[in-house]
Amino acid sequence: MPHIDTIEVIILDVPTIRGHVLAMTTMRKQSFVIVRIRFSDGSLGTGEGTTIGGLSYCSESPESICSAVHDYIAPLLLKADGDNPNALISMIERSVRGNPIARAAVEMALWDGYARRRNMSLSALFGGALRASMPVAWTLASGAAETDIEEAQEMIASRRHNIFKLKIGKRPVRHDIEHVAAIKTALGDQASIRVDVNQAWSLTDARWGVAGLDEIGIDLIEQPVAATEIAAMAELTAGSRVAIMADEALSGPVTAQKVASARAADVFAVKVMQSGGLKRAQEVCALANASGIGVYGGTMLESGLGTAAALHVFACTDRLDWGSEFFGPLLFTDEILQQPIRYGDFHVHVPLGIGNGVELDMDKVNFYRRDSAICDGRTVAKVS
Numbered sequence: 001m002p003h004i005d006t007i008e009v010i011i012l013d014v015p016t017i018r019g020h021v022l023a024m025t026t027m028r029k030q031s032f033v034i035v036r037i038r039f040s041d042g043s044l045g046t047g048e049g050t051t052i053g054g055l056s057y058c059s060e061s062p063e064s065i066c067s068a069v070h071d072y073i074a075p076l077l078l079k080a081d082g083d084n085p086n087a088l089i090s091m092i093e094r095s096v097r098g099n100p101i102a103r104a105a106v107e108m109a110l111w112d113g114y115a116r117r118r119n120m121s122l123s124a125l126f127g128g129a130l131r132a133s134m135p136v137a138w139t140l141a142s143g144a145a146e147t148d149i150e151e152a153q154e155m156i157a158s159r160r161h162n163i164f165k166l167k168i169g170k171r172p173v174r175h176d177i178e179h180v181a182a183i184k185t186a187l188g189d190q191a192s193i194r195v196d197v198n199q200a201w202s203l204t205d206a207r208w209g210v211a212g213l214d215e216i217g218i219d220l221i222e223q224p225v226a227a228t229e230i231a232a233m234a235e236l237t238a239g240s241r242v243a244i245m246a247d248e249a250l251s252g253p254v255t256a257q258k259v260a261s262a263r264a265a266d267v268f269a270v271k272v273m274q275s276g277g278l279k280r281a282q283e284v285c286a287l288a289n290a291s292g293i294g295v296y297g298g299t300m301l302e303s304g305l306g307t308a309a310a311l312h313v314f315a316c317t318d319r320l321d322w323g324s325e326f327f328g329p330l331l332f333t334d335e336i337l338q339q340p341i342r343y344g345d346f347h348v349h350v351p352l353g354i355g356n357g358v359e360l361d362m363d364k365v366n367f368y369r370r371d372s373a374i375c376d377g378r379t380v381a382k383v384s
Contacts, residue, residue, distance in 0.1 A: 002039040002082045002117065007074040007106075009066050010034045012368040014303070015333045021143040021167055025053035030332060031062035032303045033102075034365065035069055037109040039082045045113025046360060048306035049105030050273060057198075058248075058274075060101045068102035077106070083117070085110040089279060100251060100276035101300075107277035108309050108356075116355040122312035123350065126282060129315035133347040134297065135323030137163035137194070138330075143170075145182040152183065156190050162346050163192045163323060165222070169200025177212040184216050194220035199248055201225055203232040214242045220322065222269060223247040233264035243267050245322075247298060252276050253283045260291040267322050269298035272310045281310075285317040297324030304329040304337040308358040311341070311350045324348065336364045 012032045020027040033049040049065040051058055060068075076095055080088055089107055096103060115125045123129040138161035140148035148166070155161040166183060168176040176195075184193045195218060201209055206224040213221060220243045225232045227248035237244040246265035250256050252275045259265050268288045275281035288295045297314040299307070307326050314320060326348050329341055338359045342349040351357030 002041040002043060003079050004037055004077045004082050005040050006038040007069070007077060008036040008038075009069045009074075010036075010365065011062050011066055011370040012303075012336065012365060013370050014336070014368050016331050017333055018142060020139070020301075020331065021141045021170070025056040027053055027301075030301050030303075031370075032306070032336075033062050033065045033069070033105055034305065034360070035105045035109045037077075037082075037106070037113055039113055039117075041117070043113050043117050045109040045111070045116065046305060046356070047105045047108030047110075047112060047309070048302055049101040050300045050302045050306055051101055052300055058101075060099060064099070065102045065105065068096065068099045069106055072096055073102065073106050082110070082113060085114050086279075089277065093276070101273045104273050104275070104277040107279065108272070108306070111278055112309065112355040119354055121352075121354055122278070122309060122356050123315045126278070126313055126316045129312070129350060130318070131315050131320070131350075133349040134311075134314060134320055134326075135163060135346060136327055136343065136348040137161060137165050137323060137325040138327050139165045139167060139196075139325065140183065141167040145179050148183055149186045152187055152191060156187075159345055160343055161327070162190065163194070165194045165196050165325060167198065168195050169197040173201065173205045173209045173212070177209065177216065180213065180218065181216045184218065192219045194218065194222065196222040196247070197224040199223050199226045203229065203235070206232065206236055210236055210240050210242060210244075214240065218242055220245055220267065223249065230259060230262050230264045233259070234262045237264055237266055243294065245269050245296060247271070248274075250274060250284065252280045253287060256284045256287050260287060260293055265293060267294035267296050269296045270314075271298040271300055272306070272313065273300040273302070274298075278309060278313045282313050282316065285314070289318045294321045295319060296322035297326055299325045299328050301328045301331060303332070304335060304341050304358055305356070305360065307341055308351045308356040311348065312356060315350045334364060334368070336361055336368065
């Protein structure tokens with residue numbers, strides 16, 4: 001029975017290839033919280049916790065994720081049986097309220113170690129893959145229509161992406177629609193165009209915005225109003241020909257059930273981080289499939305590590321009608337994996353091999369590692 005010997009938590013800061021403009025912030029780097037769990041038999045499991053834009057997107061920051069894992073979750077797990085991830089997940093959920101990203105990072109490492117000890121892939125562990133790859137979107141988020149059009153055309157020509165999501169919500173609704181219309185007109189039928197409002201609109205703005213986006217032929221509108229405004233989401237979903245997607249409104253199976261019961265979305269953007277881990281994300285996918293709601297594999301702009309684990313779980317999902325946006329590793333100036341995830345023919349491919357199928361490049365990890373009072377050498381918890 002391998003027990004948990006050490007839990008290491010590291011924050012990495014990696015620059016983005018360009019400014020990534022969201023409704024609430026502009027990102028020029030991404031911070032990954034890497035969790036490495038070493039077991040008594042010498043096996044290792046690795047996970048990742050990632051949020052967007054510090055605290056501008058949600059209530060967890062890289063620093064809070066690191067602290068939650070080191071100060072609250074790690075002490076629960078030391079000396080515990082590593083071959084019962086379900087029991088450990090249940091214990092963590094009982095003992096640590098909220099903090100889904102911190103919990104997801106640890107859970108990911110537990111499943112990875114468990115799968116590696118059994119010489120299995122994560123997708124085999126989660127029931128078996130139904131697909132070896134999945135369509136992958138790219139987010140056009142420079143904020144400038146000309147730049148976005150040029151970027152999209154390059155992606156189509158190289159057969160890397162033909163699904164594009166535009167980040168809107170910073171400008172007045174009319175200006176946003178003009179921006180989206182320019183890109184839609186330029187790309188025509190070569191691509192699927194979708195938008196993400198990141199909760200920026202009031203219901204009144206959303207009524208105008210949804211109607212305008214419908215008129216120009218947009219395929220999907222993500223989280224147009226605040227996550228808490230379920231009634232408004234239901235109104236927009238019922239009244240729109242364009243598919244309405246819930247994102248921030250989802251934080252695991254319980255909230256997903258509430259959104260499904262209210263018919264407050266046509267599509268779920270299911271994110272491992274927001275769901276609280278791989279297991280809960282799979283449950284949200286199953287709930288959506290059972291409720292006749294589309295599934296879209298969502299991202300928190302994870303590195304290749306977190307992306308690989310998510311790919312294995314979404315490979316097992318019965319239906320994935322809206323594809324995915326697991327493009328995170330392509331947004332950064334450097335790769336932290338020994339072998340990067342493969343993209344091509346408008347798809348992202350599930351990594352082969354045991355566990356999550358990837359290995360960290362520890363030279364890169366050490367190069368981008370942040371040393372601070374929050375996350376330094378003291379973040380290695382050891383069995384006495």
